[in-house]
Amino acid sequence: MSGRADGGPVAILAGSGRLPALLADELGRRGRPFRILAFRGFAERDVRRRADRVIDLLDIGGALSTLADWGAAGVTMAGAVSRPSPAAALGAFAYFRNRRELEDILSRGDDHLLRKVVERLEERGFPVLGVRDLAPGLLAREGAYGAVAPAPEDDSAIALGLRLLRDLSPYDVGQATVVNGGRVVAVEGPEGTDRMLRRVRAFSGAGWFTRAPDRAGVLVKAAKRGQDIRVDLPTIGPRTVENAARAGLRGIAIGAGSTLVLEEARTAAAADRLGLYVIGVPWSPEETSP
Amino acid sequence: MSGRADGGPVAILAGSGRLPALLADELGRRGRPFRILAFRGFAERDVRRRADRVIDLLDIGGALSTLADWGAAGVTMAGAVSRPSPAAALGAFAYFRNRRELEDILSRGDDHLLRKVVERLEERGFPVLGVRDLAPGLLAREGAYGAVAPAPEDDSAIALGLRLLRDLSPYDVGQATVVNGGRVVAVEGPEGTDRMLRRVRAFSGAGWFTRAPDRAGVLVKAAKRGQDIRVDLPTIGPRTVENAARAGLRGIAIGAGSTLVLEEARTAAAADRLGLYVIGVPWSPEETSP
Numbered sequence: 288m289s290g291r292a293d294g295g296p297v298a299i300l301a302g303s304g305r306l307p308a309l310l311a312d313e314l315g316r317r318g319r320p321f322r323i324l325a326f327r328g329f330a331e332r333d334v335r336r337r338a339d340r341v342i343d344l345l346d347i348g349g350a351l352s353t354l355a356d357w358g359a360a361g362v363t364m365a366g367a368v369s370r371p372s373p374a375a376a377l378g379a380f381a382y383f384r385n386r387r388e389l390e391d392i393l394s395r396g397d398d399h400l401l402r403k404v405v406e407r408l409e410e411r412g413f414p415v416l417g418v419r420d421l422a423p424g425l426l427a428r429e430g431a432y433g434a435v436a437p438a439p440e441d442d443s444a445i446a447l448g449l450r451l452l453r454d455l456s457p458y459d460v461g462q463a464t465v466v467n468g469g470r471v472v473a474v475e476g477p478e479g480t481d482r483m484l485r486r487v488r489a490f491s492g493a494g495w496f497t498r499a500p501d502r503a504g505v506l507v508k509a510a511k512r513g514q515d516i517r518v519d520l521p522t523i524g525p526r527t528v529e530n531a532a533r534a535g536l537r538g539i540a541i542g543a544g545s546t547l548v549l550e551e552a553r554t555a556a557a558a559d560r561l562g563l564y565v566i567g568v569p570w571s572p573e574e575t576s577p
Numbered sequence: 578m579s580g581r582a583d584g585g586p587v588a589i590l591a592g593s594g595r596l597p598a599l600l601a602d603e604l605g606r607r608g609r610p611f612r613i614l615a616f617r618g619f620a621e622r623d624v625r626r627r628a629d630r631v632i633d634l635l636d637i638g639g640a641l642s643t644l645a646d647w648g649a650a651g652v653t654m655a656g657a658v659s660r661p662s663p664a665a666a667l668g669a670f671a672y673f674r675n676r677r678e679l680e681d682i683l684s685r686g687d688d689h690l691l692r693k694v695v696e697r698l699e700e701r702g703f704p705v706l707g708v709r710d711l712a713p714g715l716l717a718r719e720g721a722y723g724a725v726a727p728a729p730e731d732d733s734a735i736a737l738g739l740r741l742l743r744d745l746s747p748y749d750v751g752q753a754t755v756v757n758g759g760r761v762v763a764v765e766g767p768e769g770t771d772r773m774l775r776r777v778r779a780f781s782g783a784g785w786f787t788r789a790p791d792r793a794g795v796l797v798k799a800a801k802r803g804q805d806i807r808v809d810l811p812t813i814g815p816r817t818v819e820n821a822a823r824a825g826l827r828g829i830a831i832g833a834g835s836t837l838v839l840e841e842a843r844t845a846a847a848a849d850r851l852g853l854y855v856i857g858v859p860w861s862p863e864e865t866s867p
Contacts, residue, residue, distance in 0.1 A: 447748075451745075455741075455744070458761050459759075459761065460761040460764060470749065471748050471749065471750040471766070472766055474750060474764040477760075486768060486776070
């Protein structure tokens with residue numbers, strides 16, 4: 288922990304998507320003080336409106352002095368920020384030791400980038416907190432969401448997907464895969480889950496022999512082993528369910544305890560409406576850090 | 578070996594692409610007798626014209642009786658055949674033990690499908706031969722094709738890609754990956770190398786921090802361990818070089834001894850014209866079968 292007062296607010300570094308608002312709501316409900324530092328161009332309008340300060344993603348000096356002014360007891364990174372453009376990265380040079388270090392960090396995987404940001408924040412005395420620390424109720428639990436359950440034949444596809452994600456953990460490549468029967472049909476790269484599902488959709492209409500026009504296949508999504516789930520949490524929500532349905536899949540399996548379910552009620556409702564299963568499955572969280 | 582005369586012709590089962598013609602040319606040069614059995618809808622026009630017989634992909638009875646008529650000393654599968662449509666698969670039921678077995682085979686990976694076809698051919702007494710047996714000169718050798726060589730910084734990206742492909746071997750997913758610096762940016766699924774490269778191209782223009790507009794990244798392509806390279810050989814050619822250039826890559830690395838280089842001279846010329854390296858790298862061929 289830092290030398291700062293533990294009674295200080297939690298600073299929410301807000302990127303895009305629904306998570307910053309959900310987290311702020313949850314902290315409000317628990318009576319835990321918080322402040323929002325929103326990233327211009329990423330945070331959604333309602334988050335920017337609630338924000339205590341809006342800054343540029345790479346204004347790292349500004350972010351650090353704001354955190355110090357607030358006497359923040361900890362920092363949490365919520366929502367997505369895509370990689371900065373080369374021009375934007377110029378502003379961050381002062382923060383990194385030299386140009387070569389910054390280039391090296393930016394050319395490697397997301398894990399590596401986020402790990403470096405976390406290291407720097409902790410060096411400055413701001414502990415980095417995750418959803419598990421602040422709002423564990425937002426994380427996936429084991430069992431079915433909604434009314435549909437996987438059939439026995441889905442279980443082996445889910446198990447295959449989990450094994451693949453485990454073996455891919457050292458590579459900082461996707462957090463998700465699509466398995467159809469005994470066949471891995473896609474591995475997520477930096478394009479993200481929605482685009483991967485669009486790719487799968489293109490196959491399923493293209494004369495591949497599945498049980499078409501029946502649904503087939505499952506999206507399996509889980510944190511990499513060793514992934515810092517404080518800063519990079521696999522996420523699903525209602526849109527993921529809609530895209531999985533469009534891709535012709537039968538359901539979604541997520542690693543319990545280390546996957547974020549955005550808007551659980553709407554996610555379950557979408558699954559029921561579209562006839563998909565969404566299930567939290569056991570996933571060795573002890574091997575993610577910390 | 579089968580009980581048939583070893584002096585019988587090699588039967589080339591010809592799918593799409595340039596390989597069937599290249600193989601026929603090579604066998605002709607070596608004075609080895611051959612016959613071509615072309616698959617309607619897959620084999621290219623010039624191959625169909627040279628073919629001794631043209632049949633439907635799933636007319637397995639017709640294929641087997643043709644091979645017997647020819648007294649084929651062996652069979653080689655050359656060129657791509659995409660998976661059959663459900664309607665076409667109906668014609669193949671008689672050949673497989675039952676509908677369930679066929680469904681099972683078709684729902685699994687390509688490796689599994691091809692392995693079953695090879696098993697059936699060998700059960701009938703036709704040894705299955707590969708490019709390595711018939712025309713080893715078409716396989717990648719170690720070293721650079723063309724004038725451009727990888728820079729020292731490319732070597733670690735190539736090594737990372739090879740490690741990833743090795744660890745993915747049990748999964749019957751792609752034969753190729755794209756690595757940019759320390760980051761895996763794509764893993765090939767059933768969409769194939771050309772479509773994977775198109776996906777990478779979409780990233781590289783999208784504000785990702787690479788050394789844009791400089792080229793960055795490498796396509797790494799190699800046979801899976803345990804893959805039967807007699808029937809499913811990773812392949813590159815001039816078009817692969819063109820697509821890699823469009824995707825903003827610096828070069829291509831291929832597993833020597835187990836990757837096919839179609840039209841080597843045109844491939845090297847394309848690499849030189851576009852400023853890419855194409856290099857054959859050592860790749861444990863002893864762990865592919867047989």
